[in-house]
Amino acid sequence: MVARVIPVEPFDLVIFGATGDLARRKILPALCRRYAEGQMPPEGRIIGAARTELSREDFHTMVSEAFDEFLGASAPDAALRAEFFERLDYITIDALGDDGWSDLSGRLRDDVVRAFYFSVGPSLFGPLATGLGRFGLVTPETRIVVEKPFGNDLETARALNQTLAAHFNETQIYRIDHYLGKETVQNLMAVRFANILFEPLWNARFVDHVQITVAETVGVGGRGAYYDKSGAMRDMVQNHMMQLLCLIAMEPPYSFEPDAVRDEKLKVIHALDPVEPRQVVRGQYGGGADTASYAEEVETPDSNTESYIALKVGISNWRWKGTPFYLRTGKRLRARTSEIAVTFRDPPHSIFGEDAPWKANILVIRLQPDEGMTLKVMIKEPGPGGMRLKDVALDMSFADALGEDMHIPDAYERLIMDVIRGNQTLFMRGDEVEAAWAWTDPIIAAWQKTADTPKPYDPGSSGPDEALKLIHLDGRSWREIR
Structure with a gap:
C-alpha cells in the first residue's frame, strides 16, 4: 500500500536549539524524511539556530552524524543528504540578548509561512517569544511550536500563556505533544467516530473499565536533573496520559475541526473527579545487579520523586459515571509498551x-x-464434543495490514507538517493545558502536605506491590506488561 502524500506550501522553519538532542534525534530526521517523501517542497527552508558558534558546513556535518547515529539503516543516502542540506542553513543567536536576531530577520522571507520551533528548555520559551516580537519577526503567517513541559503547575502555565499571548494569538501557538502524532492515537479517533460498531457500546453501561499503560525499560538517564524536579506525574500524566484519556472519553465533536476536537477534550478534563490519596500509588525504582537506583541516577540519596505512578480516575458525566479509568506509567519496568485497553462488561x-x-x-x-x-472475542473451540468456549484475538498490526514496506510516519513528521498547514487539531490549547494543571496540582499538593514517600520497586518488575492492591480492591487486575 502506498501512502498518499500531500505537499505543504513553501515555508521558513527556524529551529531554536538546533544543536540539542531533540533536534538531532527527532526534528531534523523527521524533516529529512518528509523531504524524501515529497511532502516538504523544494522551496521549503530550515534554519538551525543556537548559541553554539558553527559554520553552515559544520552544522551539516553535525546533522549528518546525527542521521547515522539515530536512523541507522534507514539513514538517507549521500545524494538525498546533499539535496536536503541545500535547504538547511544555520545561524548563531543569543536567545537572551541581541546577537543574531538581525541576521535571522534578513534570512526570512515575507511571502511564506514562518514557523519557529522552540526546541529549548522551558526557561527560554518566554525570552524567545519576546525576541520574536521585539525584532519584528512576527507576521500573520507566523506559528510557534512549544515543547513540554508547558509550565510546572497552574500558576507557571498561566504565566507562560500570558507571555506568549502578548506576542501571538492562540491560533499561532502550537503546544506539541508527540503522543498525539502517533498513528494509532489518531486511529483511535477513526475507530470511534468513523465506525458505528463501537459508538453504541462506548459508555458506562457496556464498558467495565479502561486501562492506560505507558511503561519504559529505561531509567531517567541524563534527564535526572530535570526529572527529579518533575516526576512521573508532571512528566507523563499531566500531558501525555491526560491526552490519551481525553481521546478515549470525549464526546463526538461536531466536526474534525481543531477547536471542535479540543472543546470536547476540555469537557473531559473538567469532568474528572478529584483524586483521593487512596486512589494514587507512587513508586521509585531501586537498584539491581547491573543498574543504578533512581536516587543514584539523579544523585539525590533522599529523593522523594516518583518514577512510577498509578491512579484510579473517575469521570462524572452521563457517558462515563461509574466506569473507572486506571492509569499507570513508570521507568525501569519489565517491558517498553504503551497501550489503551477497553474492557467491556460480561453479558448479563x-x-x-x-x-x-x-x-x-x-x-x-x-x-x-x-x-x-x-x-x-469469545468463540467456540474447534472440534467435536460439545460447546467449548475459547477467547481469540482479532489482531491488526499496521505492518501487516498496510504492508511491511510502507513507512509509517514518525509522530514528529506528521506534527511538523500540521504546523506548516496551520492545522491545530493535534495540539493542545491554552485553556486545555491550564485545566489539566488545575486537576493535577491538588494531587501533588496532597503528597507534599502528608510527606508521602514513593514505594520502592525492583527494576524489571511491573511496579510496586501497592499498585496491584489499588486495582485488586475493585476485583480487577492490571494487564501484564510485555
Missing part, C-alpha cells in the same frame, strides 16, 4: 452454563512498540 446471562470459561471482550490499542489494535 450465560446460556452456556455457569462453569463455561469466560473472558471479557477487550479492545487493545497498541501505541508502541508494535502499533496496531486487537479485539478479544
Whole structure:
C-alpha cells in the first residue's frame, strides 16, 4: 500500500536549539524524511539556530552524524543528504540578548509561512517569544511550536500563556505533544467516530473499565536533573496520559475541526473527579545487579520523586459515571509498551452454563512498540464434543495490514507538517493545558502536605506491590506488561 502524500506550501522553519538532542534525534530526521517523501517542497527552508558558534558546513556535518547515529539503516543516502542540506542553513543567536536576531530577520522571507520551533528548555520559551516580537519577526503567517513541559503547575502555565499571548494569538501557538502524532492515537479517533460498531457500546453501561499503560525499560538517564524536579506525574500524566484519556472519553465533536476536537477534550478534563490519596500509588525504582537506583541516577540519596505512578480516575458525566479509568506509567519496568485497553462488561446471562470459561471482550490499542489494535472475542473451540468456549484475538498490526514496506510516519513528521498547514487539531490549547494543571496540582499538593514517600520497586518488575492492591480492591487486575 502506498501512502498518499500531500505537499505543504513553501515555508521558513527556524529551529531554536538546533544543536540539542531533540533536534538531532527527532526534528531534523523527521524533516529529512518528509523531504524524501515529497511532502516538504523544494522551496521549503530550515534554519538551525543556537548559541553554539558553527559554520553552515559544520552544522551539516553535525546533522549528518546525527542521521547515522539515530536512523541507522534507514539513514538517507549521500545524494538525498546533499539535496536536503541545500535547504538547511544555520545561524548563531543569543536567545537572551541581541546577537543574531538581525541576521535571522534578513534570512526570512515575507511571502511564506514562518514557523519557529522552540526546541529549548522551558526557561527560554518566554525570552524567545519576546525576541520574536521585539525584532519584528512576527507576521500573520507566523506559528510557534512549544515543547513540554508547558509550565510546572497552574500558576507557571498561566504565566507562560500570558507571555506568549502578548506576542501571538492562540491560533499561532502550537503546544506539541508527540503522543498525539502517533498513528494509532489518531486511529483511535477513526475507530470511534468513523465506525458505528463501537459508538453504541462506548459508555458506562457496556464498558467495565479502561486501562492506560505507558511503561519504559529505561531509567531517567541524563534527564535526572530535570526529572527529579518533575516526576512521573508532571512528566507523563499531566500531558501525555491526560491526552490519551481525553481521546478515549470525549464526546463526538461536531466536526474534525481543531477547536471542535479540543472543546470536547476540555469537557473531559473538567469532568474528572478529584483524586483521593487512596486512589494514587507512587513508586521509585531501586537498584539491581547491573543498574543504578533512581536516587543514584539523579544523585539525590533522599529523593522523594516518583518514577512510577498509578491512579484510579473517575469521570462524572452521563457517558462515563461509574466506569473507572486506571492509569499507570513508570521507568525501569519489565517491558517498553504503551497501550489503551477497553474492557467491556460480561453479558448479563450465560446460556452456556455457569462453569463455561469466560473472558471479557477487550479492545487493545497498541501505541508502541508494535502499533496496531486487537479485539478479544469469545468463540467456540474447534472440534467435536460439545460447546467449548475459547477467547481469540482479532489482531491488526499496521505492518501487516498496510504492508511491511510502507513507512509509517514518525509522530514528529506528521506534527511538523500540521504546523506548516496551520492545522491545530493535534495540539493542545491554552485553556486545555491550564485545566489539566488545575486537576493535577491538588494531587501533588496532597503528597507534599502528608510527606508521602514513593514505594520502592525492583527494576524489571511491573511496579510496586501497592499498585496491584489499588486495582485488586475493585476485583480487577492490571494487564501484564510485555
